[in-house]
Amino acid sequence: MKRNLFTMLLLCAAVLAGCSKNDEAVDSEYPVIDITGADAFPVQCSVLERGKTVTFKARFTDNVALGSYSLDIHHNFDHHTHSTEVNTCAESPNKTPVKPLVFIKDYTLPAGARDYTATATISIPADVDTGDYHFMIRLTDKEGWQTIKGLSIKIQ
Amino acid sequence: MQKRIVCSILLCCIAFLAKAQHSRIVGSIVSGSKPLAGVAVLLNHGQVLSVTDSLGGFYFNQLVKGRYVITIQAAGYEAYHNRVLVADTLIKLPVIALKSKINQLEEVTVVNSYATMRKRESTLLPDVVSQDYLLRNSGGSLMKSLEKLPGIKAIGIGSGNAKPLIRGLGFNQVVVVENGMKHEGQQWGADHGLEIDQYAAGRVEIVKGPAAIIHGSDAIAGVVDIQAPALPEPHTSGGAVALTGKSNNALWTVSANAFTRTQRWFVTGRVTATEYADYRVPADTVYIYSYAAALHKNRVRNTAGRELNLHVSTGWVGNNVQSVFNASRTYSRSGFFANAHGLEPRRVDAALHDASDRDIQLPSQEVVHYKLMNRTSFQFAGHRAEVQVGVQQNFRQEWNRYVNHGYMPAVYPAHMTIPSTLERQYDKTVTSLLLKDEWQWGNHTITVGGSGDYQRNSIDGWSFLIPAFTQWNAGAYLYDKWKLHPQWLVSAAVRYDYGQIRMKPYTDWFASEVVNNGDTMQQFLSRSQQALRSFSSVNWSAGISHTPGNWLFKMNVGSSFRMPIAKELGANGVNYHYFRYEKGNINLNAERSYQLDVAAGWNSSKASVTISPFLNYFPNYIFLNPTAAHDYYYGAGNQVFEYTQSRVMRYGAELQVRYDFLPHWSASLAAEYLYNRQLSGGKKGYTLPFTPPPSVLTGVTWRPAFRKGVSDTYFTLEWRVAAAQNRIVPPERTTPSYQLFDFSAGTRMLTKGQPIYVHLQVQNLFNTNYLNHTSFYRLIALPEAGRNIVLSLRVPLLWKAPAAGSN
Numbered sequence: 001m002k003r004n005l006f007t008m009l010l011l012c013a014a015v016l017a018g019c020s021k022n023d024e025a026v027d028s029e030y031p032v033i034d035i036t037g038a039d040a041f042p043v044q045c046s047v048l049e050r051g052k053t054v055t056f057k058a059r060f061t062d063n064v065a066l067g068s069y070s071l072d073i074h075h076n077f078d079h080h081t082h083s084t085e086v087n088t089c090a091e092s093p094n095k096t097p098v099k100p101l102v103f104i105k106d107y108t109l110p111a112g113a114r115d116y117t118a119t120a121t122i123s124i125p126a127d128v129d130t131g132d133y134h135f136m137i138r139l140t141d142k143e144g145w146q147t148i149k150g151l152s153i154k155i156q
Numbered sequence: 157m158q159k160r161i162v163c164s165i166l167l168c169c170i171a172f173l174a175k176a177q178h179s180r181i182v183g184s185i186v187s188g189s190k191p192l193a194g195v196a197v198l199l200n201h202g203q204v205l206s207v208t209d210s211l212g213g214f215y216f217n218q219l220v221k222g223r224y225v226i227t228i229q230a231a232g233y234e235a236y237h238n239r240v241l242v243a244d245t246l247i248k249l250p251v252i253a254l255k256s257k258i259n260q261l262e263e264v265t266v267v268n269s270y271a272t273m274r275k276r277e278s279t280l281l282p283d284v285v286s287q288d289y290l291l292r293n294s295g296g297s298l299m300k301s302l303e304k305l306p307g308i309k310a311i312g313i314g315s316g317n318a319k320p321l322i323r324g325l326g327f328n329q330v331v332v333v334e335n336g337m338k339h340e341g342q343q344w345g346a347d348h349g350l351e352i353d354q355y356a357a358g359r360v361e362i363v364k365g366p367a368a369i370i371h372g373s374d375a376i377a378g379v380v381d382i383q384a385p386a387l388p389e390p391h392t393s394g395g396a397v398a399l400t401g402k403s404n405n406a407l408w409t410v411s412a413n414a415f416t417r418t419q420r421w422f423v424t425g426r427v428t429a430t431e432y433a434d435y436r437v438p439a440d441t442v443y444i445y446s447y448a449a450a451l452h453k454n455r456v457r458n459t460a461g462r463e464l465n466l467h468v469s470t471g472w473v474g475n476n477v478q479s480v481f482n483a484s485r486t487y488s489r490s491g492f493f494a495n496a497h498g499l500e501p502r503r504v505d506a507a508l509h510d511a512s513d514r515d516i517q518l519p520s521q522e523v524v525h526y527k528l529m530n531r532t533s534f535q536f537a538g539h540r541a542e543v544q545v546g547v548q549q550n551f552r553q554e555w556n557r558y559v560n561h562g563y564m565p566a567v568y569p570a571h572m573t574i575p576s577t578l579e580r581q582y583d584k585t586v587t588s589l590l591l592k593d594e595w596q597w598g599n600h601t602i603t604v605g606g607s608g609d610y611q612r613n614s615i616d617g618w619s620f621l622i623p624a625f626t627q628w629n630a631g632a633y634l635y636d637k638w639k640l641h642p643q644w645l646v647s648a649a650v651r652y653d654y655g656q657i658r659m660k661p662y663t664d665w666f667a668s669e670v671v672n673n674g675d676t677m678q679q680f681l682s683r684s685q686q687a688l689r690s691f692s693s694v695n696w697s698a699g700i701s702h703t704p705g706n707w708l709f710k711m712n713v714g715s716s717f718r719m720p721i722a723k724e725l726g727a728n729g730v731n732y733h734y735f736r737y738e739k740g741n742i743n744l745n746a747e748r749s750y751q752l753d754v755a756a757g758w759n760s761s762k763a764s765v766t767i768s769p770f771l772n773y774f775p776n777y778i779f780l781n782p783t784a785a786h787d788y789y790y791g792a793g794n795q796v797f798e799y800t801q802s803r804v805m806r807y808g809a810e811l812q813v814r815y816d817f818l819p820h821w822s823a824s825l826a827a828e829y830l831y832n833r834q835l836s837g838g839k840k841g842y843t844l845p846f847t848p849p850p851s852v853l854t855g856v857t858w859r860p861a862f863r864k865g866v867s868d869t870y871f872t873l874e875w876r877v878a879a880a881q882n883r884i885v886p887p888e889r890t891t892p893s894y895q896l897f898d899f900s901a902g903t904r905m906l907t908k909g910q911p912i913y914v915h916l917q918v919q920n921l922f923n924t925n926y927l928n929h930t931s932f933y934r935l936i937a938l939p940e941a942g943r944n945i946v947l948s949l950r951v952p953l954l955w956k957a958p959a960a961g962s963n
Binding site for chain 2: 026028067068069070071072074075096097098099100102104105106136138140141142143144145146148150
């Protein structure tokens with residue numbers, strides 16, 4: 001009886017000892033997309049012109065190291081989604097796409113960078129449909145944490 | 157480590173072989189003139205157990221001379237107690253005739269004694285629950301009803317679909333067995349529930365530990381074994397009606413069954429129908445990746461569903477041969493939370509969705525699962541052999557409005573033959589064969605068995621995630637349970653498995669823009685190539701069980717393995733639930749696991765304590781690793797998640813305490829702790845996804861004894877405290893701690909000889925807004941269901957009772 005009780009207490013102690021082990025710190029912070037800078041482009045409700053080249057510009061920061069980013073422009077003619085921004089933009093009426101702009105591209109960032117202002121040139125073809133679009137910025141850090149920013153823009 | 161365990165087992169053997177000069181009790185049990193098979197016989201209130209064979213016989217070997225108490229509890233019979241004085245080396249008891257309790261169609265007592273027996277006769281500690289337990293704790297699905305057991309969680313989507321998570325592992329790391337055969341659904345997705353009717357389960361047994369020996373690949377974390385209710389008694393006919401209603405999602409369920417049996421033949425049937433509305437959460441707005449979605453009347457938009465399940469079983473019961481056919485069809489259709497499905501959080505047509513909370517709009521899922529099986533067992537010359545064959549089909553469709561992404565055309569082309577709303581379709585057909593023979597050799601119970609299955613998987617729909625494939629597996633095992641002494645049990649087992657998976661090619665139906673040497677070309681991308689992989693594995697297990705008096709000690713060490721599934725080998729597309737691009741790796745190795753399980757317990761009629769710690773190591777855990785990369789060809793610009801393998805260490809424990817502190821009062825406590833850590837790879841130092849936080853479930857039950865006609869009355873108040881989960885791995889979010897109160901009550905009423913069971917539950921008594929770390933919708937911060945009042949009623953009916961003379 002006493003020996004059994006002792007065995008059981010020993011088991012409990014072993015479990016508790018296991019519980020109290022401390023972890024070495026791992027990165028659990030998300031990277032940050034900052035489009036508040038004066039020259040950041042596009043921002044919520046920006047207008048992109050057809051047949052012209054625009055320059056994307058945003059500041060990316062992370063506590064350890066940035067990973068990569070991707071840009072995605074797709075139509076929102078059916079007003080299917082909402083941007084992540086608080087203020088809304090005036091929307092054109094719903095319509096059926098004929099030749100909407102499809103732009104998807106992923107970009108690398110300098111290895112180990114913690115604070116980087118990214119720029120990318122995007123040419124908008126002259127023959128794409130005008131109207132409401134979404135501009136999605138997806139940013140990861142080295143560990144795979146991802147931050148998404150969705151902007152409502154217009155192509156004219 | 158392993159050496160030391162083997163040494164200690166050997167030492168124990170020697171010590172107990174040295175003891176000799178034991179006595180033996182033999183006896184048999186009948187009802188009328190018929191022998192009763194499968195009845196548990198307890199010696200000294202469960203210190204030693206024996207189960208009667210087909211001739212009703214039982215025996216206890218190696219007893220020390222002295223006084224013993226024999227107890228027998230069997231479903232439908234009065235309990236039997238008797239004292240036996242063992243003075244000679246062989247005591248032959250007179251035939252024990254059990255008295256039938258007519259109208260008492262209750263399985264509780266037999267399950268309790270079965271559970272006690274299973275806990276003693278195994279070197280791993282199983283949890284066993286009865287149909288009555290399921291009804292008392294009825295959740296939206298079978299796994300939700302089992303969530304009060306420590307170490308068991310349900311990973312669910314919506315209110316009606318959930319699958320098991322045992323000690324933080326789930327999906328294809330847990331095997332679900334129904335009526336002896338592995339249930340083959342689409343186990344890989346968190347949105348896939350189990351196509352199982354919880355009303356048709358007679359008993360559920362859960363093993364938290366490696367069970368690869370009997371079940372082969374996949375049983376790394378454990379097994380949920382769903383067993384059919386006991387066969388009807390000879391010359392009886394009857395049935396039961398169960399009704400359930402739930403307030404939160406306005407659910408109603410009707411489940412009715414009927415049975416009849418002659419001496420040899422029997423037929424049983426069951427129909428279960430369920431319908432439920434969108435469920436409610438204590439929040440009016442949820443934030444899906446910072447996009448605010450307003451909820452109409454607190455309802456999670458488009459999560460209504462319905463189910464219709466049919467079961468038929470028939471068979472022949474002989475003295476030495478028994479053959480049972482089972483056929484079932486389970487059907488379910490339910491909606492996905494409309495705002496959180498697709499490529500981004502969606503703004504939905506609120507007027508359409510909110511017009512009715514009972515309709516199922518897009519996006520939705522529809523699953524139909526057919527099963528046909530036969531299980532035949534033979535008893536001859538001390539052998540118990542079993543042959544089981546089965547065919548099952550799982551047909552799953554996911555419906556959604558066409559959403560172009562990547563280079564898909566903006567408007568769904570008219571020439572496509574796939575319906576524009578068929579997002580994905582999976583069709584799986586599995587044919588299985590199981591063989592088993594068990595016999596007694598001295599104090600050894602030896603089992604040899606083998607299994608083989610062949611499966612075909614085809615796909616359809618306008619989007620692509622995993623390729624079509626075919627697969628076959630074969631395995632054989634040898635298992636020895638050696639009863640050294642009434643209190644000592646040693647087990648050893650070995651198993652060999654071989655499997656082959658053939659992946660089929662897949663090419664996009666739309667062209668993508670590919671830049672080659674500065675030229676932009678239109679190309680149909682290939683997402684899956686023809687591939688063949690073979691896997692083989694030898695697994696072993698050894699355990700020891702010591703059950704002196706009221707105590708129980710167990711230790712088991714074993715290995716398990718899992719063949720990578722088609723998704724891990726060949727995924728190459730966007731997962732619409734999580735907005736991410738998942739990429740398989742055709743070169744993955746079979747996942748291996750080594751686990752040490754220990755259990756210690758003390759049990760008396762007034763109180764019991766059980767603690768069950770474990771230590772688990774994976775040299776190559778298959779992990780879906782979120783990378784820093786994005787992909788625009790296959791992933792439509794989404795973040796790339798790649799299947800990789802890493803070393804993983806896990807440990808934890810469960811604690812269960814029961815104490816009857818006053819004559820009609822009892823208190824219970826169930827606590828669980830789990831620690832996961834990746835020791836190598838890209839996420840070294842991180843935990844594994846879906847790691848449940850430590851939690852404690854405390855309960856107080858009052859079982860008052862009322863006047864005649866009302867029995868088994870209980871009132872229970874339960875309080876769950878779950879700690880915060882701050883150890884996370886991308887893309888998880890930390891989950892704050894929470895407290896939850898549940899109330900339940902029930903009784904059995906007898907009116908004119910007709911029993912009626914009533915159960916009432918109030919889940920989430922205070923309508924607490926909390927997040928569950930293992931919920932599918934945790935990532936989009938959707939709170940769990942609010943207050944839910946559940947009322948269940950069960951009326952067992954006996955049309956034809958066994959003739960009084962024959963009992």
